[in-house]
Amino acid sequence: MESSRGQSTGTNAGRSPGSGPGDGGRSFSRRWFLGAGSASLVTAGLGAGLTACGSGGGGGGGDGRTLTAFVYGDDAVKVQQAGVDRFNKSAAAKKAGGTIKLQKVPGSDYSPKLRTAMGSPSAPDVFFNWGGGSIKPYEEAGKLVDLTDIIEGDPVLKDGFLPSVLAAGDLGGHHYGIPMRGMQPVILFYNKAVFAEHKLQPPTTWDQLLDNNAKLKKAGITPFALGGSDVWPELMWLEYLVDRLGGPEVFKRIQDGDAEGWGDPTVLRAAELVKELVDDGAFGSKFTSVSYVNGGAPAVFARGKAAMHLMGSWEYSTQLGKFPDFARKNLGWAAFPTVEGGTGDVRNVVGNPTNYWSVNARTKNKDLAVGFLKDCASEAYAQALIDNGDVPTTSNAADLLASSPNPEYATFQYDMVQQAPAFTLSWDQALGDGLGTKMHTEIGKLFAGKSSPSEFVTACKGLK
Amino acid sequence: MTVTVEKPPTARKRPAHRASRAGRPHAAWALPGVLFFTFFAVVPMALALYLSFTSWDGLGDPRPVGLDNWKKLLDDPRMTQSLWLTVVLTVASWAFQTVVALLLGVWAAGRQRNRAILSAVFFVPFLLSSTAIAILFYALLDPNFGIIQKDTLGSQSGAFLAIVFVGGWQFIPFHTLIYQGGARQIPDVLYQAAAIDGAGRYRQFFSITLPQLRHTITTSTVLMVVGSLTYFETVLILTKGGPGTDTAILPYLMYEAGFKTYDFGYASAIASFLVLAATGLSLVLVRLTGFGGMRSTREGM
Numbered sequence: 001m002e003s004s005r006g007q008s009t010g011t012n013a014g015r016s017p018g019s020g021p022g023d024g025g026r027s028f029s030r031r032w033f034l035g036a037g038s039a040s041l042v043t044a045g046l047g048a049g050l051t052a053c054g055s056g057g058g059g060g061g062g063d064g065r066t067l068t069a070f071v072y073g074d075d076a077v078k079v080q081q082a083g084v085d086r087f088n089k090s091a092a093a094k095k096a097g098g099t100i101k102l103q104k105v106p107g108s109d110y111s112p113k114l115r116t117a118m119g120s121p122s123a124p125d126v127f128f129n130w131g132g133g134s135i136k137p138y139e140e141a142g143k144l145v146d147l148t149d150i151i152e153g154d155p156v157l158k159d160g161f162l163p164s165v166l167a168a169g170d171l172g173g174h175h176y177g178i179p180m181r182g183m184q185p186v187i188l189f190y191n192k193a194v195f196a197e198h199k200l201q202p203p204t205t206w207d208q209l210l211d212n213n214a215k216l217k218k219a220g221i222t223p224f225a226l227g228g229s230d231v232w233p234e235l236m237w238l239e240y241l242v243d244r245l246g247g248p249e250v251f252k253r254i255q256d257g258d259a260e261g262w263g264d265p266t267v268l269r270a271a272e273l274v275k276e277l278v279d280d281g282a283f284g285s286k287f288t289s290v291s292y293v294n295g296g297a298p299a300v301f302a303r304g305k306a307a308m309h310l311m312g313s314w315e316y317s318t319q320l321g322k323f324p325d326f327a328r329k330n331l332g333w334a335a336f337p338t339v340e341g342g343t344g345d346v347r348n349v350v351g352n353p354t355n356y357w358s359v360n361a362r363t364k365n366k367d368l369a370v371g372f373l374k375d376c377a378s379e380a381y382a383q384a385l386i387d388n389g390d391v392p393t394t395s396n397a398a399d400l401l402a403s404s405p406n407p408e409y410a411t412f413q414y415d416m417v418q419q420a421p422a423f424t425l426s427w428d429q430a431l432g433d434g435l436g437t438k439m440h441t442e443i444g445k446l447f448a449g450k451s452s453p454s455e456f457v458t459a460c461k462g463l464k
Numbered sequence: 465m466t467v468t469v470e471k472p473p474t475a476r477k478r479p480a481h482r483a484s485r486a487g488r489p490h491a492a493w494a495l496p497g498v499l500f501f502t503f504f505a506v507v508p509m510a511l512a513l514y515l516s517f518t519s520w521d522g523l524g525d526p527r528p529v530g531l532d533n534w535k536k537l538l539d540d541p542r543m544t545q546s547l548w549l550t551v552v553l554t555v556a557s558w559a560f561q562t563v564v565a566l567l568l569g570v571w572a573a574g575r576q577r578n579r580a581i582l583s584a585v586f587f588v589p590f591l592l593s594s595t596a597i598a599i600l601f602y603a604l605l606d607p608n609f610g611i612i613q614k615d616t617l618g619s620q621s622g623a624f625l626a627i628v629f630v631g632g633w634q635f636i637p638f639h640t641l642i643y644q645g646g647a648r649q650i651p652d653v654l655y656q657a658a659a660i661d662g663a664g665r666y667r668q669f670f671s672i673t674l675p676q677l678r679h680t681i682t683t684s685t686v687l688m689v690v691g692s693l694t695y696f697e698t699v700l701i702l703t704k705g706g707p708g709t710d711t712a713i714l715p716y717l718m719y720e721a722g723f724k725t726y727d728f729g730y731a732s733a734i735a736s737f738l739v740l741a742a743t744g745l746s747l748v749l750v751r752l753t754g755f756g757g758m759r760s761t762r763e764g765m
Contacts, residue, residue: 111723112723115521115522115523115726116522118522118523119522119523119524137521137522137523137726138523141523141524143523228707229617229703229704229706229707230704231706285615285618286607286608286615286618287618288615288617288618288706288707289605289607289615289616289617289618289623289706289707290606290607290608294602294603294606296606296607296608296609299608299609300608305608433724433725433726434521434725434726434727437720437724437725438725441708441709444706444707444708444709445708445709448618448706448707448708450707450708450709450710451708
């Protein structure tokens with residue numbers, strides 16, 4: 001219901017990680033929502049569920065005076081709520097003659113709810129999304145406003161955001177969205193106390209990582225926490241390994257629709273490295289039934305049972321919510337190491353650049369919608385994100401970092417993204433729901449030892 | 465019968481021509497029920513059946529694709545696996561729940577006070593929502609922080625046993641209630657006669673109680689089988705179909721096809737298949753057990 005984007009996912013219900021901008025506190029209950037929500041949908045009968053959703057969706061359209069904006073309903077939504085309140089009182093809103101109404105959809109239900117609403121007469125005018133593949137079905141169905149010319153012709157929008165982040169949500173070279181949340185790179189977190197005790201350094205090469213693993217296992221500590229039952233944390237390993245081994249081009253080819261791209265030798269090599277890690281016990285023996293969204297993996301990590309955790313930038317706020325002492329004193333962060341013989345730049349980043357607002361092509365008041373998007377480039381909006389612990393993707397973000405609850409961490413993140421030659425969107429988001437879900441299944445099987453690396457490659461090549 | 469005409473009509477003795485209708489309300493009384501059933505069961509089912517012949521991603525209009533989804537249903541290796549898992553789950557759940565519920569129900573049919581209290585306590589799990597129960601067990605089974613710190617949900621057998629057990633924990637109380645009711649209907653005179661003939665407790669159970677409960681067993685079995693075919697929340701919350709695809713039973717596969725990959729056509733085909741399978745199975749069960757004949761267990765008494 002796990003549908004569900006974001007850290008659940010479910011959906012997410014299970015869905016992708018990064019999709020979830022959230023921290024742990026936000027994500028903790030998503031899976032339960034998923035269970036309840038989807039269960040009721042399914043028990044009502046698939047057909048009934050669909051019709052119910054179709055007519056449900058909240059009131060877009062109308063006379064164009066009140067536009068509906070769908071947003072992922074987690075704790076970060078207060079930033080969007082403040083943005084809407086500010087915009088509704090602004091001169092721009094008065095000029096365009098209307099107001100925005102925010103509809104908060106519980107995280108795990110977001111994706112299915114948006115999908116059914118967009119197919120109905122009560123579709124939202126503006127909606128939260130993950131860019132790239134996540135909006136491709138809407139683009140193909142002609143439901144999106146192409147924002148390319150609007151952005152080019154508007155100095156506020158054109159200069160308001162980091163160009164790489166704006167481009168990361170593109171489809172076929174066209175902009176369909178405006179960045180509206182913080183950046184979510186995947187980071188290698190480590191437990192400083194455990195590292196100090198065993199005289200370890202954050203690994204900068206794969207050999208160092210293996211060396212650390214050996215020492216940690218000897219000390220009876222699991223090297224890496226991993227929420228394997230959610231699958232998307234497993235995906236992060238493959239994303240970084242393929243990038244370090246073969247650069248961003250390998251996945252780019254797959255993303256662009258060439259399934260043969262899975263046959264690239266670096267994908268096989270990455271899967272082999274994963275298998276070696278799993279067989280070696282780098283994730284412990286129980287990771288397939290550990291979840292991230294219910295707080296399992298973060299707790300294993302914070303309590304020192306595992307020394308490291310490869311996770312999206314929201315791990316910091318997750319830990320701050322659940323284990324504040326650990327987050328403040330012992331949580332360290334580093335970039336993913338290089339892999340010997342690989343051609344990928346060590347500065348490359350994977351994860352989610354951010355989330356985006358897109359505009360429904362059927363909106364009755366495009367000026368109002370575009371006016372609202374401009375608010376996301378404002379300093380007030382960026383400051384609200386900073387205060388929430390996020391790092392905005394606005395071009396003025398660098399000046400605001402000092403006021404972050406943790407300036408050191410915020411600066412690390414900002415520099416990481418700013419200096420990255422390539423920022424690869426989480427594969428599941430890039431591929432969209434259909435392929436992404438099927439890929440999750442194959443990754444889950446690889447990590448659980450149900451398929452070999454070569455079987456994994458063959459299965460992925462056959463996905464459609 | 466003619467004699468009764470002169471008497472004031474009572475519920476028991478009415479003229480024959482009226483008696484045939486007397487107990488039955490006018491057909492119009494069924495209207496709300498029929499309408500409700502039509503709108504919330506028949507229409508969605510018909511819609512799902514229609515969607516199973518289309519390709520629809522939830523946007524725009526469904527595009528007819530003929531039998532493609534049904535062909536895919538036959539070819540899909542995941543479908544084969546899911547079907548097998550569903551059968552195993554159904555059989556295992558049935559065996560576990562029937563044995564426990566039957567014994568508990570027969571035991572609870574006695575009339576001592578402690579049994580009534582215990583029966584009420586047993587019934588509590590059924591009052592909780594499946595989601596709440598699944599969340600509870602998920603926490604108990606947490607490999608690092610639960611009460612059983614084993615990788616229960618990380619292996620196929622462990623995950624499967626957990627699902628069967630949790631399902632049983634939830635539904636056994638309900639079936640116990642059915643069996644309790646059934647067992648209380650058995651006339652004492654049968655046991656008295658058996659006792660005179662020298663039959664012991666076990667003989668009485670196998671020769672009187674079980675045969676007398678056969679319709680109850682059928683009812684309970686049909687409910688269990690159909691229930692197992694739509695078993696969903698527990699799987700979603702406990703295992704998400706994992707590890708790998710080891711517990712991805714049919715309803716979960718349907719959910720995944722519909723609400724995760726947005727292949728509503730294929731999901732509808734799976735849903736339609738489930739409806740057909742459940743209907744077929746319950747018909748077969750009823751036919752095999754002679755339940756359809758509605759012969760009373762009291763015949764000859």
